[in-house]
Amino acid sequence: MQKNKNLKQQALSDIEHIQVHGRTTGNLSPLTLFWTGSAVEFNAKGAELWLELEVDYEVYEPWIGIVINGAVVSRQMLVAGRYWVCIFRGMNADAVKNVRIVKEVQAMSGDPGCSLQIHAVRFDGQFLPVEDKPYKLEFIGDSITSGEGTVGAKTEEDWIPMWFSALSNYAAMTAESLNADYRVISQSGWGVLTAWDNNPHCNLPDHYGQVCGLLSGPKNEALGAFRANDFDAWQPDVVIINLGTNDGSAFHSPEWSDQATGETRKQRLNEDGTYHAEDLKSFEEAVRSFLAKLRKNNKKAHLVWAYGMLGIPLMPAIYRAVDAYVNETGDKRVSVFQLPDMTEEAIGSRSHPGAAAHEKASKELTGYIREILRQG
Amino acid sequence: MQKNKNLKQQALSDIEHIQVHGRTTGNLSPLTLFWTGSAVEFNAKGAELWLELEVDYEVYEPWIGIVINGAVVSRQMLVAGRYWVCIFRGMNADAVKNVRIVKEVQAMSGDPGCSLQIHAVRFDGQFLPVEDKPYKLEFIGDSITSGEGTVGAKTEEDWIPMWFSALSNYAAMTAESLNADYRVISQSGWGVLTAWDNNPHCNLPDHYGQVCGLLSGPKNEALGAFRANDFDAWQPDVVIINLGTNDGSAFHSPEWSDQATGETRKQRLNEDGTYHAEDLKSFEEAVRSFLAKLRKNNKKAHLVWAYGMLGIPLMPAIYRAVDAYVNETGDKRVSVFQLPDMTEEAIGSRSHPGAAAHEKASKELTGYIREILRQG
């Protein structure tokens, strides 16, 4: 191999023009990417670029995708270790490439040892400024928003990072269609009130205020995951909340119990199969209260509760909750949007929406948000 | 990271059940993959699998794609060195996965230092037999068949491996639709008579008899690239020859000259822009003669000259050449098929057919070959 003698190593923190996507602590020495869809972006005028990564996990390894000039060119598993990954080489040194290295897998609440960090680059050129896109979107969701099932054969059943994707995902597609920067806050199996298994601790709202509060353990604490998120630094135009699917499943799942504390929880069904009124009320209250928390932190954003890719059983409750919130606050910048149901042909792996389902959902959602942005 | 203590290292040559795709020397210690679409395939019953690769190049690095149970899950650049790549981990140890690791980039005639070898695996399970598919297809072609342009943004112009793909390619798509094993013999810029630039040495027929004769240099010689190919070991049902596009370009390109030898060559146009009769004749003779060589080595195959994804200016000549061959030999198992022209929307990178163009071509070609296979 011919060595490229022009490569110069530079700490990430020393790069003048770098765009970081997704919630972080702000630290670049190194940069920790927590959430799916998180990324570093460069406008790189040079022939060859490498990134120094540091990766660890106990169970679930991270993956990255590489996007050059808007096209996905690579997607790869990241094994544990500290090493260099080549992003591109042999390119025209005089042309500016827009490059994004994107975390393809969600923050892993089930693996306190999982981390992905970027230390430095080796580059033979010059980084130019990356401009903010005209809009900012934040997506909050569960496995659907984590892109679970968008990769892999229909028959796959293992719960592993390989089947997740940030790029083959309605959130990424919608942001691209609208020419928007975006962030994703999502966790497979979680809900707005409880997880699919009735675990009341697995809800997104409780952790919304922190950089990545759904993680746990001393390592993540050291990485700054539990620090307060700096909302002022990034105010979205639209927040899309795609939650409720696991809250719906909880009604059909067995009681959750914590063997340590004896705590139990169950969203109940009536004998006729309808939702128990009291528990449904709790769900609605969770929605209402999450909207209030979102508004507190996102002053100017339109809040869109977008729900339906795996059915709409809780839609009436969501509408009631939004009504309750609007009546209470007078806040008019909240709405509900039904996403198209996954069709038979669009099933991906793990019985989740596949890439085609995400494309369809994105197309509908894009139309809806475009109108919101147009009305300003 | 938790080490998987069940992983056992095994030389590739010690694995009982392994399927190798693409022309090789037969050597597994290590296995050298030359051509795009070449691959190793396993039916792997186990939780975690790694591959030990050895990679080198002076200019053009190889890439691989990973296909699990028929779905592409990864595509990554391979930098120089000898190292382990994780194919999957954390999967259900009791389930059998069909796994293919596929060379995404063509044999590189322009880089005598480029090589991709596989030495060994680390695996915690058991390899089961991989059955041959019911049909065998061989694709012979140029940049189109090498999948140049199927990855990357429309604006890309650099000639680099990143924009090539064996998987996002009509050959792979057609083989999959027909449930066939397949091999690819292809080189960007080359033709049946000359290259796009009139270089008469850059033709596929001259090198057809060797394992990978279009490579050069002592390293490739040592790797066995120039050995006679063992045709008896793999007899295709259909050979698809997608050549002529660069032969057509040669008429519009400047004269080629070899500064060392003073040799020159030019496929000429008449003043009215039509092809010079004599040079067209040479092209036809090259087609006719290649068909004879193909038949010699592929006794039972139907030979399909498939041409048209970038226009059909040489189609009449191809038909004449096929006629000449048929008249001379009485061989009836030869035909011509026009592939659909690339449309504006289907342009990929480097002005080449993009993935959508390959899908369309594959759909038409699949229909045509299915009928041939049906008639037996």
Add this chain to the structure above:
Amino acid sequence: MQKNKNLKQQALSDIEHIQVHGRTTGNLSPLTLFWTGSAVEFNAKGAELWLELEVDYEVYEPWIGIVINGAVVSRQMLVAGRYWVCIFRGMNADAVKNVRIVKEVQAMSGDPGCSLQIHAVRFDGQFLPVEDKPYKLEFIGDSITSGEGTVGAKTEEDWIPMWFSALSNYAAMTAESLNADYRVISQSGWGVLTAWDNNPHCNLPDHYGQVCGLLSGPKNEALGAFRANDFDAWQPDVVIINLGTNDGSAFHSPEWSDQATGETRKQRLNEDGTYHAEDLKSFEEAVRSFLAKLRKNNKKAHLVWAYGMLGIPLMPAIYRAVDAYVNETGDKRVSVFQLPDMTEEAIGSRSHPGAAAHEKASKELTGYIREILRQG
């Protein structure tokens, strides 16, 4: 022309096996078709079939479509007069054809002189029984459900019957996908509370109980349009109500006033552009009350409020109204479904959803109703 001497004339009322679709008075001497999608259907074993029509109008002429074995073969304007129309000729006399002659245009509230009647047939064969389909659907709606805009160029602006179609229509498509018989009750410009221009008399609920109560005049009275509909004779499995689009427009339209009576009406906007609470309440009350009326007449049907092909501004109000109805009655067989918004490419004539928009809406609605029918 060779006369077909085997043709025998038969009054409609003398035909043993005839299927009439759409609300009628039950009278077959002659049969009056009022609503769009109304039809006569035969299983006709014979070579040639004619229908004797009687048509009149002052302004808006009817159109019919002819469907043979499920395929639309003809669509034609019906001018005034009493005359014979040939449905098919020259066909294999021994083959049974399923034939439907379908009214393509809505009941015309704006033209008291408009009528379409069928008196008799001329046929050279035998009518065989037409079996009921396994499901029955009723669609209630406005211009969208009347198929306004599904025919004609995008530039068309005239309000004429030519641009309407019962066949190129989500209602027909959904019924076909679900293998269901269906009826349509629809009127362009009308709503559940008021018309688009705030006219409070142009609402569907007031006229739901009659055969075709939104018509007027002595002629329609004589035809039986104002008689009570015989609900017992045809009980749908699902009633789809696609109303609200014109109610939404009313908020943005000038006050309606009746110059004769001095009566006025206006659904008001607040200064900030939001809906006036009191008027929104009236709309919700109209929805709630219509649901009660629908339930009274359709004991076993699932009621689906399907809304959204031209935006969803009233969706929260619809959800509230349905909630109110459910809370009041305990009736659980009511739900709301959001139809996909018309995209730019799917605009038909008169700025209405075109055929492509209807196809998309039908696909989503079909999936939703299929699940309802599956659950029984």
Add this chain to the structure above:
Amino acid sequence: MQKNKNLKQQALSDIEHIQVHGRTTGNLSPLTLFWTGSAVEFNAKGAELWLELEVDYEVYEPWIGIVINGAVVSRQMLVAGRYWVCIFRGMNADAVKNVRIVKEVQAMSGDPGCSLQIHAVRFDGQFLPVEDKPYKLEFIGDSITSGEGTVGAKTEEDWIPMWFSALSNYAAMTAESLNADYRVISQSGWGVLTAWDNNPHCNLPDHYGQVCGLLSGPKNEALGAFRANDFDAWQPDVVIINLGTNDGSAFHSPEWSDQATGETRKQRLNEDGTYHAEDLKSFEEAVRSFLAKLRKNNKKAHLVWAYGMLGIPLMPAIYRAVDAYVNETGDKRVSVFQLPDMTEEAIGSRSHPGAAAHEKASKELTGYIREILRQG
């Protein structure tokens, strides 16, 4: 019905601005439409338009399609008689509508009594000039070009006019995409040498020089069908010849014999199922000779032999014949284009290409012809 008192009757021959499509005798008193796709076209500024038709047949009735501002609004059977058909009514009198009334069914060689004539109009407005489109195309073909099978259910088997369409047809679609005027010369079952049943009289070339020479009988003679066509009056830019499909079938059909004269004919297969060389030669000679005849009559046209919607068994012979013609004449403005094969999903009625197959063929052919027109 309110009579439109502004309607004024006018003989067709008295209309200043009228565009007639398709080969005719030039006579407008009345105008006889022979070929499928033949039409009268108006730019009509007025509210209501009627056409006086005179129709007759012994077996096969004509159908028409009505196209307003580019959109098909009606398609109807024409029964025997002389009567008025309303084209539109109730439209904005001040808007100009482009209106085409198109013959949907081919000239009927099997029914010497079949005719469609237009005598006069009733109109309440003004006809404005219709400009020629920038290009002229002529399509010559068989049942495919006659649109047989583009209407009706897959199960239909009767040979009747109902399943034919000029509008749901690759010829019309291609002309529209290229913004071209066009003519069609086509006959179901016919070939360039013989019909599908080996009848040597059923070939298009023999009748190409006459207005509509494939008809027969004294009535058609009186209508001028056998007069020499005035080629100078309409010189196409491109002639598309879609013939060969029935010539291919002839090889697989029984011998044809004329019981009256004892004449017989058979295109023979060899024992191994290949085409008999001599008979194949006859086919090629027919192609070559037809090209010469076409060139004689169409001096400036590019001649495109377009073949393949129902397979390509005769493609090599077509290429040879074109080569022979080019070698003999030096004429370079001739080429061959392979149309995409009909797929399973695109089958229409009578096992013929359905509308989807025509759309696909049109898309490919349009791309090919656009390039020819671009090169001028």
